Amino acid sequence: MRAAVTYGPRDTRVELVPEPSPASGEVVVEVEACGICGGDYSRHQAEIERSDRLQKPVISGHEVAGTVIKCGLESEGLPIGSRVAVSPNQPCRRCPICRKGNTHLCPNRGAGELSTGGGFAEQIRVLSEQCYFLPEAVSLVEATVVEPLACCLHSMSRISVKQGESVAIIGGGVNAQLFVQLAQLSGARQVILIDSLDSRLRMAMALGADEVIDISSGELEGVHRAFPGGADVVINTRGAAEYTRHAIELCAVGGRILFYGVARVGETVPIEPHLIWRKEIQLVGGRSFNTTFGAALSLISSRRVHVGSLVTRSVNLEGYAEIVALPARGHIKTVVVPQQANKEEQRPQDRNSG
Ligand SMILES: [Zn+2]
Numbered sequence: 001m002r003a004a005v006t007y008g009p010r011d012t013r014v015e016l017v018p019e020p021s022p023a024s025g026e027v028v029v030e031v032e033a034c035g036i037c038g039g040d041y042s043r044h045q046a047e048i049e050r051s052d053r054l055q056k057p058v059i060s061g062h063e064v065a066g067t068v069i070k071c072g073l074e075s076e077g078l079p080i081g082s083r084v085a086v087s088p089n090q091p092c093r094r095c096p097i098c099r100k101g102n103t104h105l106c107p108n109r110g111a112g113e114l115s116t117g118g119g120f121a122e123q124i125r126v127l128s129e130q131c132y133f134l135p136e137a138v139s140l141v142e143a144t145v146v147e148p149l150a151c152c153l154h155s156m157s158r159i160s161v162k163q164g165e166s167v168a169i170i171g172g173g174v175n176a177q178l179f180v181q182l183a184q185l186s187g188a189r190q191v192i193l194i195d196s197l198d199s200r201l202r203m204a205m206a207l208g209a210d211e212v213i214d215i216s217s218g219e220l221e222g223v224h225r226a227f228p229g230g231a232d233v234v235i236n237t238r239g240a241a242e243y244t245r246h247a248i249e250l251c252a253v254g255g256r257i258l259f260y261g262v263a264r265v266g267e268t269v270p271i272e273p274h275l276i277w278r279k280e281i282q283l284v285g286g287r288s289f290n291t292t293f294g295a296a297l298s299l300i301s302s303r304r305v306h307v308g309s310l311v312t313r314s315v316n317l318e319g320y321a322e323i324v325a326l327p328a329r330g331h332i333k334t335v336v337v338p339q340q341a342n343k344e345e346q347r348p349q350d351r352n353s354g
């Protein structure tokens with residue numbers, strides 16, 4: 001089969017690799033679509049990459065949707081032909097962290113790719129328990145957003161937005177757009193998204209933000225005007241250190257800040273502990289997901305959360321190898337469709353498609 005194999009930063013090649021065959025308890029899924037995550041892009045930027053990640057070539061891709069084409073022994077209940085979304089977490093279930101129930105933080109799981117080979121390939125091999133049946137109403141492209149939504153849901157449970165609270169969301173990427181919808185579902189009285197790209201701000205309004213603030217000029221006045229007393233909850237989807245300082249300033253007395261965007265390893269930021277003490281701010285990290293994959297899928301199938309319009313571009317494996325080293329600023333979400341004839345296709349923005 002064909003797969004996009006990453007050897008190092010800016011070095012991804014489409015190659016023929018052996019077809020996977022399922023061991024006991026496993027299935028092989030033909031990949032119909034696999035979302036490109038922020039981590040997949042950053043893996044290609046040598047300067048922010050820990051050197052240990054690329055010691056051996058990897059097939060990345062952990063936002064997989066497809067069809068079961070081979071079943072190993074003891075994978076009953078998942079017949080050939082099943083349309084599935086694949087939960088990527090493969091914890092060891094033996095380490096002390098797993099045994100405390102934090103399987104999503106298991107140090108022995110792959111860093112952003114499945115240990116059995118990721119979804120930027122024609123086929124993947126996974127445990128049958130990683131597969132979730134897709135209802136008819138959910139398309140395979142929509143199903144690639146189940147994983148990021150599961151991550152957002154997990155973080156929402158950690159930051160617990162209460163009815164009547166105000167929520168500021170920093171950043172306008174796919175996760176931020178999902179947080180807009182989840183914050184509204186939580187009963188927030190005011191949900192405001194802050195970004196510098198017009199297309200992202202318009203998307204947020206279409207998905208239910210009460211207001212958006214354009215910070216392309218570098219001016220934060222609009223933010224302070226929108227939140228005179230600060231925001232009860234600040235969701236920071238941007239990793240860059242400067243946003244951490246903004247988040248602490250923006251947070252209301254008694255508020256919480258979610259650290260969701262991935263900061264660079266080793267990067268530090270000067271903060272004023274006095275502010276955290278005086279305002280009694282809670283700093284909360286949110287990473288990956290533990291038990292929310294099924295809930296994310298049901299929010300998509302019930303149309304409580306709209307994800308179709310977030311996928312703005314699709315590429316094939318060759319297209320992926322070319323674009324993954326480039327910044328994707330103009331796009332909310334790109335998916336890899338291995339069987340697509342064209343290297344790159346824009347997806348129509350249909351706001352009603354869900
Ligand atoms: Zn992801």
Ligand SMILES: [Zn+2]
Pocket residue numbers: 091092093094095096097098099103106107108
């Ligand atoms: Zn573990």
